[in-house]
Amino acid sequence: MAHWLFKSEPSTWSWDDQVAQGDAGEEWDGVRNYQARNFMRDMKKGDTGFFYHSQSEKAVVGIVEVIAEAHPDSTTDDERWECVDIRALRPLARPVTLADAKARPDLSEMALLRNSRLSVQPVTEEEWRIVCDMGGVEP
DNA sequence: GCCAACGTTGGC
DNA sequence: GCCAACGTTGGC
Numbered sequence: 001m002a003h004w005l006f007k008s009e010p011s012t013w014s015w016d017d018q019v020a021q022g023d024a025g026e027e028w029d030g031v032r033n034y035q036a037r038n039f040m041r042d043m044k045k046g047d048t049g050f051f052y053h054s055q056s057e058k059a060v061v062g063i064v065e066v067i068a069e070a071h072p073d074s075t076t077d078d079e080r081w082e083c084v085d086i087r088a089l090r091p092l093a094r095p096v097t098l099a100d101a102k103a104r105p106d107l108s109e110m111a112l113l114r115n116s117r118l119s120v121q122p123v124t125e126e127e128w129r130i131v132c133d134m135g136g137v138e139p
Numbered sequence: 140g141c142c143a144a145c146g147t148t149g150g151c
Numbered sequence: 152g153c154c155a156a157c158g159t160t161g162g163c
Contacts, residue, residue, distance in 0.1 A: 009161090033146075054161060098162080117145060117160050 003123040004039065004049035005112060006064060006086065015051050015061045018088045025067045025087030028120070029075045036120035040084045041070045049086065050123065050131065052112070059095035060131060064088055093136030106130060 006028060008014070018026065031037055043066045051062040068085035101107045107130060111121035123131075132139040 007161090035146090058162075115145085116162065119160085 002042070002044065002047045003125065003128040004043065004047060004066075005052055005060070005121045005123050006049050007052045007054050007119045007121075009055045010053045010057055011055070015053065015088070015091065018051060018062070018064065018086070019091075021087065023087055025085045027074060027085050028083045029073045031073070031083060031119060032081060033119060035118060037080075037082055039120045039122055040082060042122075043069060043084050045069055048089065048128075051088070053095075057095075058098040059100075060092060060135060061095045062088055062091045063132075063137060090137060094134075096131050096135045100134060101131070104130065104134075 028040065031040065045066055045068065047066040049064050049066070050060045051064050052060050064086040066084050067087050070082040070084055072079060073081040073083045098112070101110060102113060107113065107127060110123070110127050111118060115121070129139055
């Protein structure tokens with residue numbers, strides 16, 4: 001099972017919005033970047049990911065699960081763009097901030113730190129365990 | 140609010 | 152196919 005990171009501006013789509021969708025989840029639509037789209041195409045049902053708040057908060061706040069694999073993005077007729085569906089699994093006991101992650105030498109290779117503009121990113125098994133541990137949540 | 144980094148577009 | 156111009160994102 002692979003791990004990922006989904007980035008969102010809380011003012012546009014927040015963790016609370018995601019939680020409100022319950023187990024039905026929601027499309028991760030609106031992505032218009034090939035790299036991010038390609039990562040979504042690689043996702044499998046049951047993969048898990050971090051939900052990251054950009055802008056004001058800059059922290060991983062929750063864990064989500066992929067519940068539907070890549071399909072056309074309903075917000076556009078452009079067939080190039082696809083997205084997955086995700087649902088909220090559980091919040092982190094303590095959000096892991098960007099500053100927290102930067103302070104960890106063992107997270108220095110994380111895509112979040114190396115390419116801050118990528119909105120959907122892969123997370124390695126090791127990074128997954130470290131961030132879950134820092135956040136006080138079961139991996 | 141600014142600016143650096145990066146992706147995309149379009150002219151040649 | 153290259154590269155300059157432009158737009159967007161996100162950290163500070």
